[in-house]
Amino acid sequence: MSLRCLITAGPTREFLDPVRFVSNPSTGKMGYALAAAARAAGWTVDLVSGPVSLPEPDGVMVYPVITAAEMLRQTDALFGPCDVLIMTAAVSDWRPKVSHPQKLKKTGEGLSVEFEPTEDILATLARRRRPDQLLVGFAAETENLEAHALAKLDRKGADLIAANSVAGPHGAFGSDQNKLILLGRDGFREVLGPGAKNAVAASLITRLAALLAARAR
Ligand code: CTP
Numbered sequence: 001m002s003l004r005c006l007i008t009a010g011p012t013r014e015f016l017d018p019v020r021f022v023s024n025p026s027t028g029k030m031g032y033a034l035a036a037a038a039r040a041a042g043w044t045v046d047l048v049s050g051p052v053s054l055p056e057p058d059g060v061m062v063y064p065v066i067t068a069a070e071m072l073r074q075t076d077a078l079f080g081p082c083d084v085l086i087m088t089a090a091v092s093d094w095r096p097k098v099s100h101p102q103k104l105k106k107t108g109e110g111l112s113v114e115f116e117p118t119e120d121i122l123a124t125l126a127r128r129r130r131p132d133q134l135l136v137g138f139a140a141e142t143e144n145l146e147a148h149a150l151a152k153l154d155r156k157g158a159d160l161i162a163a164n165s166v167a168g169p170h171g172a173f174g175s176d177q178n179k180l181i182l183l184g185r186d187g188f189r190e191v192l193g194p195g196a197k198n199a200v201a202a203s204l205i206t207r208l209a210a211l212l213a214a215r216a217r
Helices: 029-038 068-079 123-126 143-155 198-214
Strands: 004-010 014-017 020-022 043-048 062-063 084-087 094-096 115-117 134-141 159-164 177-184 189-196
Touching: 004 029, 004 068, 020 094, 020 134, 029 043, 029 084, 029 189, 029 198, 043 068, 068 123, 084 123, 084 198, 123 134, 123 143, 134 143, 143 159, 143 177, 159 198, 177 198
Parallel strands: 004 043, 004 084, 014 094, 043 062, 084 134, 134 159
Antiparallel strands: 014 020, 094 115, 159 177, 177 189
């Protein structure tokens, strides 16, 4: 089956001024591994990527973005024709309410910054999805992994969520290894890994292909 897949990867950056931003330790490895695995499965792949230091996977269209707002705009623009959306990006949940156009000068005093929420990309796209599209979220959790992931699955209106532990020094951020617990509605649960991110990514793509094939029947 020839499928079109849209993947988001990496962190976003939310700027306080031209030289300071809020972000997170995501390196994009899982999203890039998924893009390569989807391409290897013969899918057409669009990859919307926050700032990372990874080579572009062969045969994949990469769309670089920096902020959550840019990621929403770019992902939204590519969402219509996609069969599968996989949101591995660690989107920043807040941005400074004011982004100063010039570098803030230090005063010797402390600094309080007011933050406002960013858009929830997955939840926004889920509201305008077609029923034949498959939406897969990633839940980065430091505790109560499955309970928190299931709550997100529901709240965001995805079909599946890959629960991903980011706790401690062996968490998923930056690691070459990963373990995912893939959770769906109606009690669907499958453990992928632990293993190299490339191998876990290939397993996830195989699983999604099987789900899509079953739906098409
Ligand atoms: N996500 C998104 N837009 C955001 C935040 C997250 O689309 N502004 C997506 C992520 O790409 C991921 C899923 O939502 O697929 C869950 O992200 P996660 O960071 O685990 O959860 P949050 O929604 O940020 O919730 P919390 O911070 O409370 O854990």
